[in-house]
Each structure stands twice: as C-alpha cells, then as structure tokens.
Amino acid sequence: MSHPVIRAEHLGKRYRIGHRLRPGTARDAIAGAASRLVGALRLGRAKAPPDQDTLWALDDVSFEVTPGEVVGIIGRNGAGKSTLLKVLSQITEPSTGFVDVTGRIGSLLEVGTGFHEDLTGRENTFLNGAILGMSRVEISRKFDEIVAFAEIDRFIDTPVKHYSSGMYMRLAFAVAAHLETEILVVDEVLAVGDAQFQKKCLGKMDDIARRGRTVLFISHNMEAIQRLCTRGLLMDRGRLVQSGTIGEIVTTYRAAEQSLVETGRFNTRSRSGTGWARVSDIRLVDERGAAVRGVPPENDLVFQVDLQLSNASTSGASLRGLVVELVVLSDQGQPLLSLMNVDDDGRELPPVPSCTMTVRLPGPTFIPGRYRLNAFVGIPHLEHVDEIPDAFEFEIVEPERPWRPYQLHITRGIVCRKAQWSCAATDSQFAAPKLPRCGSEGGFV
Amino acid sequence: MIAAELPVTRRLRPSQGWSTRTLSELWAYRELLYFLVWRDIKVRYKQTLLGAGWAIVQPLMTMVVFTIFFGHLAKVQSDGLPYPVFSLIALVPWSYFASALAGSSTPLSGYQHIISKVYFPRLIIPLAAVIAPLVDFAIGFVILIGLMAWYRIVPGAAIVWLPALMLLAICTAASVGVWLAALNVRYRDVRYVVPFVVQLWMFATPVAYPASLVPGRWRAIYGLNPMAGVIEGFRWALAGGPAPGVITLVSAAVVGAMIVGGAIYFRKLEGTFADVI
Numbered sequence A: 001m002s003h004p005v006i007r008a009e010h011l012g013k014r015y016r017i018g019h020r021l022r023p024g025t026a027r028d029a030i031a032g033a034a035s036r037l038v039g040a041l042r043l044g045r046a047k048a049p050p051d052q053d054t055l056w057a058l059d060d061v062s063f064e065v066t067p068g069e070v071v072g073i074i075g076r077n078g079a080g081k082s083t084l085l086k087v088l089s090q091i092t093e094p095s096t097g098f099v100d101v102t103g104r105i106g107s108l109l110e111v112g113t114g115f116h117e118d119l120t121g122r123e124n125t126f127l128n129g130a131i132l133g134m135s136r137v138e139i140s141r142k143f144d145e146i147v148a149f150a151e152i153d154r155f156i157d158t159p160v161k162h163y164s165s166g167m168y169m170r171l172a173f174a175v176a177a178h179l180e181t182e183i184l185v186v187d188e189v190l191a192v193g194d195a196q197f198q199k200k201c202l203g204k205m206d207d208i209a210r211r212g213r214t215v216l217f218i219s220h221n222m223e224a225i226q227r228l229c230t231r232g233l234l235m236d237r238g239r240l241v242q243s244g245t246i247g248e249i250v251t252t253y254r255a256a257e258q259s260l261v262e263t264g265r266f267n268t269r270s271r272s273g274t275g276w277a278r279v280s281d282i283r284l285v286d287e288r289g290a291a292v293r294g295v296p297p298e299n300d301l302v303f304q305v306d307l308q309l310s311n312a313s314t315s316g317a318s319l320r321g322l323v324v325e326l327v328v329l330s331d332q333g334q335p336l337l338s339l340m341n342v343d344d345d346g347r348e349l350p351p352v353p354s355c356t357m358t359v360r361l362p363g364p365t366f367i368p369g370r371y372r373l374n375a376f377v378g379i380p381h382l383e384h385v386d387e388i389p390d391a392f393e394f395e396i397v398e399p400e401r402p403w404r405p406y407q408l409h410i411t412r413g414i415v416c417r418k419a420q421w422s423c424a425a426t427d428s429q430f431a432a433p434k435l436p437r438c439g440s441e442g443g444f445v
Numbered sequence B: 001m002i003a004a005e006l007p008v009t010r011r012l013r014p015s016q017g018w019s020t021r022t023l024s025e026l027w028a029y030r031e032l033l034y035f036l037v038w039r040d041i042k043v044r045y046k047q048t049l050l051g052a053g054w055a056i057v058q059p060l061m062t063m064v065v066f067t068i069f070f071g072h073l074a075k076v077q078s079d080g081l082p083y084p085v086f087s088l089i090a091l092v093p094w095s096y097f098a099s100a101l102a103g104s105s106t107p108l109s110g111y112q113h114i115i116s117k118v119y120f121p122r123l124i125i126p127l128a129a130v131i132a133p134l135v136d137f138a139i140g141f142v143i144l145i146g147l148m149a150w151y152r153i154v155p156g157a158a159i160v161w162l163p164a165l166m167l168l169a170i171c172t173a174a175s176v177g178v179w180l181a182a183l184n185v186r187y188r189d190v191r192y193v194v195p196f197v198v199q200l201w202m203f204a205t206p207v208a209y210p211a212s213l214v215p216g217r218w219r220a221i222y223g224l225n226p227m228a229g230v231i232e233g234f235r236w237a238l239a240g241g242p243a244p245g246v247i248t249l250v251s252a253a254v255v256g257a258m259i260v261g262g263a264i265y266f267r268k269l270e271g272t273f274a275d276v277i
Helices: A026-031 A034-043 A081-088 A121-132 A136-150 A165-177 A195-210 A222-228 A246-259 A311-315 B021-028 B030-044 B053-073 B083-105 B124-131 B134-150 B157-186 B190-203 B216-222 B226-239 B246-270
Strands: A006-016 A054-065 A070-075 A096-102 A105-108 A183-187 A214-218 A231-236 A239-245 A277-285 A301-309 A323-330 A335-340 A354-361 A369-379 A383-396 B009-012
Touching: A006 A081, A054 A081, A054 A096, A054 A231, A070 A081, A070 A222, A070 A246, A081 A096, A081 A183, A081 A214, A105 A165, A121 A136, A121 A165, A121 B030, A136 A165, A165 A195, A195 A214, A195 A222, A214 A222, A222 A246, A231 A246, A239 A246, A277 A369, A277 A383, A301 A323, A301 A369, A335 A354, B021 B030, B030 B124, B053 B083, B053 B134, B083 B124, B083 B134, B083 B157, B083 B190, B083 B226, B124 B157, B134 B226, B157 B190, B157 B226, B157 B246, B216 B246, B226 B246
Parallel strands: A054 A239, A070 A214, A070 A231, A105 A183, A183 A214
Antiparallel strands: A006 A054, A006 A096, A096 B009, A231 A239, A277 A301, A301 A354, A323 A335, A323 A369, A369 A383
C-alpha cells in the first residue's frame, strides 16, 4: 500500500453561529464583554465559546486517501462536505485535528474566481490560472488547449464583460480543468453550461481521473459520482459515517434517503396576522396520501393544509373572500408560483371549526432541488389573518425513471411543464400532404 | 507535466501564527503577486477620461494649492528651496503612501469571492495594493525631476541614498497596509477611518512645512511617524535639504517593528478570513 496523499486525523471545524455570518464592527466588539474583546483583539478568535453558540461543521473526521484514488464525498446538504473540501484546500483552517497533504491541491470549488470584467479572455486566463496556482509558463503552454476547450478562440481578446454567460462559464471551467496539481478537489462544477458542454466536462473529469491523479469530488449527481469515483465517503451532520467502495456508499446513502420519510417541518417561527383562522399543519403527500419529504418532478405535487378557525368566525360572512394561498419559492427565496384556493375552480372554505384543504399541482412540476412554501390566510389587501413565511420545506427528488428532458438543470429553468408542439411547412408548395404533428414530451418554461 | 520534484507534505492544522513557511510560500506565489499588481494597474484607469493623467494631476494640483496657501500666503519656511519643489518632493512619496493605504484598507473584502474559494497566501493582497501605486509614483517622480530641472536644482551625493529611502517608503506603506488589511476583515470600521486618518497624518508629516520647525528635542519622537523620516530623507537626498539623521533612523526602526508585528498578526488571522469575510 502506498503512502497516503491525504491523511486526516480527528479533523474538526467549529463555527460560532452568528459570527460566521457577518464581520463585526469595532462597536460590537466594544459592546461585548471585556474578556471577549480582549480575546477577539488578541487572536481574532476568543477562547472556546459556550456550546450553544457553536456548530461543528466537521466533527472528528479521520480518513486517508491513497494516490490515484478518485473519491466521491456524499451526504445531504449541511453534512459538512463543502467544509471538508475547504479545509483540505487550505481555504479555512481546522479548529481541531490536522490533515497531512502531500503535493499541490487544486480546487475547483467555483469556476471563474478572480475574473475581471474589464480584462480580455486572454488576460483573465492568465490571471485566473495564477490564482488557481498555475505558473505563467504552465499557462502559456496550455493556453491553446484551454481556448480550444472553451470554444471561444474568436473572442479571446474581447473583454469578458461582452461574453455571454455560457462563454464565460466555458472559459472559466476550461482554465480550471487544465490545472495540473497532484490533487484536485471538485465541488459540483459540472453544473455549468449546456448539456453538450456538461458532457464534455464529465469527459474531462474522466480523463483526469484515468491519468492517475487523486481527485476528491462532491456532487449530488449519483450517476456522475458512480461513474467517476472508485471510493466513497458518506457524511452526515459533520461526521464521517462510512467509507468504502463507491457502490456501497451510494447504496447506503440511497437507503438512508428512502427510510428518511421525514416530513418537511412545519415551521411557524415568524408567523403574523390577526389569527382568527390559522394554518395548523402543512404536509406534502404522495399518491397514497402518506406524508413525504420529496417527490420526483414528474409526479403531481400535492399539499395538505390543516386549518383551524375560531368559533366566532365560522358562522358569519367573514369566511367569504377569505383566501388560502401557498407560494412556492426556490431555495434561494425566489417566488416561483402562487397556489390560491379561489383560483379557477378553487374551493371556498367551509364554515366548520377545522378542515383539511388539499391542493394538487399536476406534474411535471420543478427540477430536483429544495423548495420552500410561504403560507397566507387572509383577505388580500385588507386583512392578514395568518401569514407564515418559510412555513414549509420540501424537496423535488431525482426522477424515478429516465425521463425527458434528461438534463434537469437550473440553468435551463426551474419549472418543468409539458408543452404542445406542432409544426407546419411555411411554403405552400409543401403544404399538402399534411405533415404529421411533431410531438414533444416536455420542455421548460 | 508536473515538475519532477518530489511533492512535499504539508500539515494543515489550527493556526500557529508566523512560521518559516511564510516566506517560502510568498516566494512560491510570486507570480500571483505579479498578476494581481498587473491587474490593479491595468484596471485602475479603465473607463476614466484622463486615464493615467490622474497620476499627474493629483500631486500637481496639490502642489499648486500648497504653494499658493502655505508658500505665498502663510509664508511657511521651506529649507531654502523654492516652495513648489519643496512641496512636490514631499507630495510624490506622500501620495504614493496615501493610495497604498487606501488600496490595502479595502481589498480583502473586494477579494472575498476569491478568498472563500481558493487558497493562496493572503499577504499577497495587501502587498499587491502596496506595489501597484508605484506606477503612479514613477510618473510623479518624472514630473518632480522636470520641476527640479526648471528650478535648476541638482541633487548632491546624497542621492545614492534614494533607493534605500524608497525602500523605506514601500516598507512603511506595507507595514501599515498589512495591519489595515487584517483589521479590516474583522472590523469594517477601518474603511471609514482610513481616509480621515490619512488626512490627519499628512499634517503630522512634514509635507507642507519643514521638519526643522519641530524643536530639536522632539525630533526623535517625531521620527515615530515613519513618513516623517521618509519625506525628510527625500528632501535631503534630492534637493540637499538638512540631513534627517535621527528622524529617519527612528522611522526605520519603527517600520521594522511594525512590519514584523503586522505580518505575524495577519498570519494569525489569515486562516479565519474565509469564515469571517
């Protein structure tokens, strides 16, 4: 067995919640306890803060990687995968433990870092290469290859601010992909560009892996992980749960995901409103009516909303005009869609103390990812009876069977719909015989 | 292909502060430093009307204003030099210093995208901010030479000290810049404080007046302001002003201490930049 290139021993990374999010001002520091101030000024990190304020993004992680291994790191969001890569690539320091790294590490945590809008493609290639750790000689030697890979040879001397976003991403990836470090750390970068370019990127990764370099790879794309990696590390809440062949790890991960029939949490933290009618629970349910955390994109999206009404309100006219609304938001908080009980053939609230409303959004719905719901009960523009931002989180999971369109990706839209396509010849000479309709199974809005 | 040299093993662990690795690492990343400086220079005057002309206009206009108000109206002494030369000799290194400080008190947050994605010795960022304004300095220096020629002032033998003084000026900017950059990551107050402090600092420095106005026994203390030593040195080396002596020596000592302290402090904080920024 050869000497490991990466050896992590009891690696831990602690964040102080709140402090991680924003840098302090001197005033905050002065306002804080004197001891904390001394600590903060002395080292920039105070002595071990009380437990409730800390979050262990990595907790006692130990593993080894031998040269030439392609290791996939798998885990749910917040499992510590990205933090691990950040520690390995020296972007942030561990709080406890250590890692021994042999050789240069190139990180592809995000492409295009350091690109400057006013500089040309050529200039940015050199700048970006230098930031990623390439020498000038190395970049000059690979320059033609990079430009060819990015397919932008005609625009290489144009400032990148005039590039289309596709060209920009292609160049950025091309530079990063030509890093020749002994160890390469990759975090979901394959998610750039169009399908064809993604294919090319995967091919490039294949290439890198086959040339015997050590690669650490994070992705939520199990297919890509299984194809590229030989070994896997499964992480959960900062801990390394399992290490083994990639097949084993993916199987464990999938099984864990299945058994996690964790219904999304109904969350009323920032509820407001007059409150005579209230949402008491929201569930996402599957075809059989069982609560689930996620559904695949092709299925109908069905929510159940439990409502409680106070007695006084069930009798009178106040129910008229009362609207129940769910707003679907992307994980980044962009509102995507509003579902209202009074739309089209919606249902009015019955005059009963409690009821369950069901809303069904026919599939296909959204691309795989995390989504949120805002809930609203009230009379639009008049009365907020119950308003709950971020009331519920749910997931659209990977499609259960191969499903067109194959490439469900954020750059191609978030909402999936079925569209009707047809075509007819524009030249009357060819108008008859009538052309058959060209069908399509799906498209993106 | 990768150079055949045997890869070295590095141990990444909780921060240990300054280590011998620092210098070798800075050396290893010298090309990045070069590229960052080059980018700064390249981008600085993009989309401005005057372009590099700004490097000429700023010290020149200040000189004119100083000459009118301090030279002619207030009749400030100028060590026997024509006041325009007297003030421009000081303004050229001073405006270098001021723009190096302005540069190093903002950049870390401007680089946050890179800092949270890629590793390199972060010291490079304030260093680049200190090196880039040297171009402006060079332009200003050419104008200074022109002005001296106009007044037929020929430097004496002391001019051999000029490179050393220039180095002192760069080190002064670097020592303050490194501190500012590190503090700025933690305390965003820095960016508001700097323009104000630079303004006050100029009056604590013999830019508009000669250091000889300061009583003799206070000279050594005056030298605690490293820019006082730099500017007095410049006047002496270029135009035969009074020899700065103790002021410049004290300044050099102060700069040495600040640059070491700043680098250690910076290194200590460095590992947490990505978390805080």
